[in-house]
Amino acid sequence: MLTMQNLEAKGGVLPSLRLECECDLAAVRMASLQVRAFLTARGLSDEMVAGLELALVEAANNAVEHSAGDARDLPIRIDATVGWREVELRICDHTPGFEFPEQAELPDDDCEGGRGLFLIQALVDQAVYLRSRSENCLILTKAHRLNAKTAVSEPASEPALRAQLVDLEQMLDGMTEELSYSYETLTSIFRYSTQLASSQDLSSFADRLLRDALVHAEAEFIVLRLFDSERGTLRVQHTAPTAEFPEVRLKDTTSREAEAARTRQDAWFDAAHPLAKEDALSRVTGLRIGVCHPLALNDQLLGTLTLARIGRDTPFRAAQINLLHTLADFLAIQIANDRFLQERMQTQVMRRELDIAAGIQRSLLPTRIPSVTSFSIAIGCESARDVGGDFLDVIQVDDAGVLFVIADVMGKGIPAALLAAILRSVVRSLPQNFSNPAMLLSAVNRILYDDFSRVDMFATALVAYLDRPGCRLLAASAGHCPLLIADPRDGAIQRIEASGPPLGVLPEVGYFAELVPLERGARALLYTDGITELANPEGEMFTEERLSQWFAARRHVGQSAGALKLALAEELARFRRGQQPRDDQTFILLSHDKP
Amino acid sequence: MNLAIENNETLQVTELKELSGAAATNIRDQIRGALKPAHQCLEIDLSETAFVDSSGLGALIALHKTLRGRGGQMRLVNPSQTCLQLLELTRLHRTFEIVTR
Numbered sequence: 026m027l028t029m030q031n032l033e034a035k036g037g038v039l040p041s042l043r044l045e046c047e048c049d050l051a052a053v054r055m056a057s058l059q060v061r062a063f064l065t066a067r068g069l070s071d072e073m074v075a076g077l078e079l080a081l082v083e084a085a086n087n088a089v090e091h092s093a094g095d096a097r098d099l100p101i102r103i104d105a106t107v108g109w110r111e112v113e114l115r116i117c118d119h120t121p122g123f124e125f126p127e128q129a130e131l132p133d134d135d136c137e138g139g140r141g142l143f144l145i146q147a148l149v150d151q152a153v154y155l156r157s158r159s160e161n162c163l164i165l166t167k168a169h170r171l172n173a174k175t176a177v178s179e180p181a182s183e184p185a186l187r188a189q190l191v192d193l194e195q196m197l198d199g200m201t202e203e204l205s206y207s208y209e210t211l212t213s214i215f216r217y218s219t220q221l222a223s224s225q226d227l228s229s230f231a232d233r234l235l236r237d238a239l240v241h242a243e244a245e246f247i248v249l250r251l252f253d254s255e256r257g258t259l260r261v262q263h264t265a266p267t268a269e270f271p272e273v274r275l276k277d278t279t280s281r282e283a284e285a286a287r288t289r290q291d292a293w294f295d296a297a298h299p300l301a302k303e304d305a306l307s308r309v310t311g312l313r314i315g316v317c318h319p320l321a322l323n324d325q326l327l328g329t330l331t332l333a334r335i336g337r338d339t340p341f342r343a344a345q346i347n348l349l350h351t352l353a354d355f356l357a358i359q360i361a362n363d364r365f366l367q368e369r370m371q372t373q374v375m376r377r378e379l380d381i382a383a384g385i386q387r388s389l390l391p392t393r394i395p396s397v398t399s400f401s402i403a404i405g406c407e408s409a410r411d412v413g414g415d416f417l418d419v420i421q422v423d424d425a426g427v428l429f430v431i432a433d434v435m436g437k438g439i440p441a442a443l444l445a446a447i448l449r450s451v452v453r454s455l456p457q458n459f460s461n462p463a464m465l466l467s468a469v470n471r472i473l474y475d476d477f478s479r480v481d482m483f484a485t486a487l488v489a490y491l492d493r494p495g496c497r498l499l500a501a502s503a504g505h506c507p508l509l510i511a512d513p514r515d516g517a518i519q520r521i522e523a524s525g526p527p528l529g530v531l532p533e534v535g536y537f538a539e540l541v542p543l544e545r546g547a548r549a550l551l552y553t554d555g556i557t558e559l560a561n562p563e564g565e566m567f568t569e570e571r572l573s574q575w576f577a578a579r580r581h582v583g584q585s586a587g588a589l590k591l592a593l594a595e596e597l598a599r600f601r602r603g604q605q606p607r608d609d610q611t612f613i614l615l616s617h618d619k620p
Numbered sequence: 621m622n623l624a625i626e627n628n629e630t631l632q633v634t635e636l637k638e639l640s641g642a643a644a645t646n647i648r649d650q651i652r653g654a655l656k657p658a659h660q661c662l663e664i665d666l667s668e669t670a671f672v673d674s675s676g677l678g679a680l681i682a683l684h685k686t687l688r689g690r691g692g693q694m695r696l697v698n699p700s701q702t703c704l705q706l707l708e709l710t711r712l713h714r715t716f717e718i719v720t721r
Contacts (some may be wrong), residue, residue: 050675075671075702082673086641134715135685139679144674147709233657 253367414441477529639676
């Protein structure tokens, strides 16, 4: 069905033709033939007419092919005007519109489609595409040379000018309306930009945005789904108005939302393409027309945003769909932001946790090292970045002795530090056993077994009691690294090994203590595996062998425990050559100093 | 449009007035339907073709691929000035075999 309106007949200044044709390829072809006849009658060359005819067909076919939903029921309007110097063709449609490229490229020679825009641009001098709220308009112009006879040179008559003015005014009105509409949208967009900058939570941002989208797009229902990559589903993040909705599997072929997510393209539904009965969207009564838009950022699927009208079939205008796309872009950024923030917060929480653990570990260190006549004592405790469960204690026992405790609680972070704190308290609560390391370990194990086994933890520990008057060391170990004693004469290293399993493994354990005499010049070293397992950049470990060799080589040097400690720290630093230690390095040095 | 078989190997299409829009797809399908396994050559006479659009070009490319797929060939015969200009504009004159008799 074609309606023709020839402005020329009304005494218009310029010969022009207005046609409205159905949104259908055959109707487009018929309209183009009329335009052809019109242009030919104006005296334009055959070549000129052929080019314009083809450009018109390509443009109008594009409009037909891009129309969706009820836009198919709206006509395509074609205006052809032969001006003094150029011919103008206007093709106005009601499709959602598309991005008109600056310079369309030809597809591969094998491609069966995709030449339309190229042809349009090649055939006319200028192609301007205007997208607006109510319609899109493609304006094609091409210069012509008409001879003076056929050229329009008639002076403008007043009624004709007035008619043109009315047309211009209408266009201006439309543009003003469009501007004010854009202003509202821009205001919203500005607000979103500001909100994006502040680290607002996704939920309230989405809520605000969805409600705005409903108002601006004059829709009644909107639902945001987020893609759960682990489950392969789209779960509901937000709906407005609030509704209970099941999650949808990405593979679900009955779901229009899943279709949009899979194809990364808008999936429409309307009277002509109704929702499947099984589609989750069908649960909303009266959902008549809508669009499911995929949310993606950098090719990564984030979710879908579905906008729909309830109880009426009014099609969405191009500008409303544009708005939906813009809002969806904002949402995508916010969703991606939100995920990034959560990850960063997770890292911060871990960092904080480690700070707390390091604090606990430091607070467990003895504040004062007892001074013992003719003996020197030094401790070393270097926390690793991931703070392990090392702990040491040096306790003065009466006037006669000193108790050394070194332990390594399994695990890292706060749990390990807390258990180390418990271990320290339990040891300190058993002074009656201080001079009997074997009994002390058994008692500690008995007390801690329930707590440790409940949380599946254990600890290795070595306790040594220095009997100062007797110049001897009584030591017992619960699964801990050996105690090393260096002989002052030949440097031979004596190892006191574990006499029982770590604490917290078995409910009742009997440990045995070994007695080692400490003559003048003898030294004892208690350490944790953070020392022997210290790695250099090649991944090589320091090992007990290297530690023993270093310890044996110190026998001739008349150093106090304090000087030895510095030497050991230097040796370890030299070995790891800047490699970050993975575990705490903890040790106690005891030296029976020469007079 | 007229479909004629010149010999056992060649299918000739003549009197093609227009190749555009939805009709282009129909014409493509009709020609495909008329192609027999024995046909190694498809000749489309474009001398009377007054109007071809991008859908029409698409149809020609589709037929070209069909022929190539079976090891045959397609020729465009005596294309009208409009057709030739369009083929040159879209650089498809390099893809198609164009003959003037």
